[in-house]
Amino acid sequence: MLKTGYLSILKVAFPLMVGNFVQSIVLITDMAFLARLDSVSFDAAGNAGLLYVTFYMIAAGFGDSMQITKARFIGRNEVSVIPRFFQTGVLSLLLLALVFYLILSQVMPGLLLDYSYSSAIAEAQGEFLGIRSFALFFSLSSLALMSFLMATGKTQIVFVSSILMSTVNIILDYGLIFGELGLPKMGLEGAALASVLAEVTVFIFLLFYFLLRKWIREYNLFKNFHFDLHALKTLFSIGWPLMLQGCITLGTWTVFFSWIEQMGGHNLEISQNIRSIYFLAFVPIFGFAATTKTYISQFIGADRIGEIPLVQRRIQLLVTVTLLIFFHGAILYPDFLISMINPNEVVLGDSVYIIQQVAPAIFVFGLTSVYFNTVAGSGNTMASLAIEAISTGVYLSSAYLFIYILQWDIVGIWYVEYIYFATLGIVSLVYLRFFNWTKTGRIA
Template identity: 20%
Template structure:
């Protein structure tokens, strides 16, 4: 009976989270298609996309992390039935996200020369720079889309960002096929073609989401007649106070995975390509946990607005439990198919590159066993982080994520990757350590805060 109070929420949690999962899986699936298509060109091209995207991941983590400040504010306003507060949170969030997107784009352009200072293979850097030029521009529409998406999630309208993402992904895959390989009379652009596909699809994504929200009764009044430059200092400050730490939380996690890409590059182009394959597969399953994290953020935010703190705890723990069950299934899948999955990315019949491809597949298969173990830690930590954002608790979780990834995880990755025989596997053992510490500390933080909220309301029975 005790378990049933949590499992009875599974159905609603999945229905709320499923569109977010599918939308995010759509993003990652396009990354998988990109990698498979680029992998047909060779391991150097695959490593170049990995290196170029490592810069993008850092910028995206800041933009996407910052945009998550919009969701709990809109969810809380929705719980209170306060339209003016919800629209203000969206408008100010949209302004700040657009500004941040432009700043990050310019930052990427200035950061490009760092590639030559990072001891990466020269052939990989020369392929990565023209790819990054175009992909960097797509940061602006991507982060604007995130503002609309987080607002939509805050209203529990999680389906519409999914629809926009799926349309954009279809466009991306088609353009990639035409432009990477030069099909049907289109120019053969190699990995630059993949960058063009990414840019066009992200522009389409913003337009379609705005159209969907514009014609829905619940959201129409929010997304029309926006006086974007009429701003209030108190709401700007509130979003910055929530958004900046949230951006840092995502940055600290993404940055350690990016560091793994760079350390792998020091080991050579084959370890870097193998790292990219394992990372792409792990990202696919991580998107499911991200969907549940959004569900936790929205539902905890709603209950906070309603001041129903016992319900808040019960709903949050039901999401944590559901995440645990799903991640165990993914972990078993990675262990059982660790030898097969990397073969999707490379042409195993390519005689000329047979030795390189075989080495990449062998390294990636070992990494997937470690990835199987950190599925559980990664899923739990992001679900709990969503619940904490729903409580609008961001400062202490930021310190926790920094400690877990950069005081615990990174030194292990760096030492074991470069100074022991474990090499690529050592890098990922460090990732596993960081994620596990993060999951435990964030869980303790949520349990402590939510218990205090119940006690303060005078409801002692927990």
């Protein structure tokens, strides 16, 4: 069982944070490489990448249900049922990968050409997705493996796999985008291919780890591998709200950036700079989000409800401190960070101003995300879906008002971040205060 001490919490969260940090560095490096290629590639990769991540986050919702379910069974000491949930989850994610691949590679390019303001950016997005979408088969398989590791609190290997993927991605990005290291010069398509090959490398690494580690073999995860309908019903009953939630969360940001694209390439380039810097803040926030879900689910399973408020406070303190470490540059030296990503001085001034103005909202998000992930970790995924739907509904309505009705400039539009993060926190707190969430999230 997990312990409530700061060091115990950090032991679970730190590998996830470092893994997220390395992945954020990869994203920043990708954008920096492409910014030095041309602005069309820079903008196309940013928007196409959001589309890919949106579909990935839908699957991640199902992966979260695998994590929550297995953590609950571990808390109850009912580990014998874990293999059939794991095996059913793996097969389900592979089916999702096939469906999402067909949508992104065959359907989405045509839709982008019909909708986008810039045909050049739309065509480039289609070319990027045609290659990048193939990675789904490997990234979703890795997601299934990592859900087990996070449920057990053994997150160190997640960190190692992140380091491996990032290293491979950066090296291949440099080689395939610019034609260095004896590799062909492929430009934007080279960035997509580098990501695919990095995902393949990580999946192979994780698979061998699972097959060779004795403590994992003792769970019999791969014995009599089969699909179990009851396990699917349980996973889906918990996971479908999380899947829809992931679609809403990233889909909302995708819509927001598509509206920005309608305002012209200059505003889109500024917003892509802000998005890239944001991923530094997501390092501790996402790391502690996964940690919160594991703690809450295990503690409810072990009937340690009274210790949950203590865990919440300690995670909030830790996420605030680590945000100061990872995100302080957005406040103190944003011009340096942004110029590393995009050397275009035309967009530097507005990018610096916006990131300094919205940086405090990120700290609000760090605190409110603990409450939101408490709801998800308790198994009340319908409630977490409702909270996300309300928050993103307010967010999109505000963004539409700012962009199309009031016609604010790009600086004013980005204040919408305060509205989203505050709404998420308020609605989560209302639910935790007035609903019996420790009883309604039971997993059978």
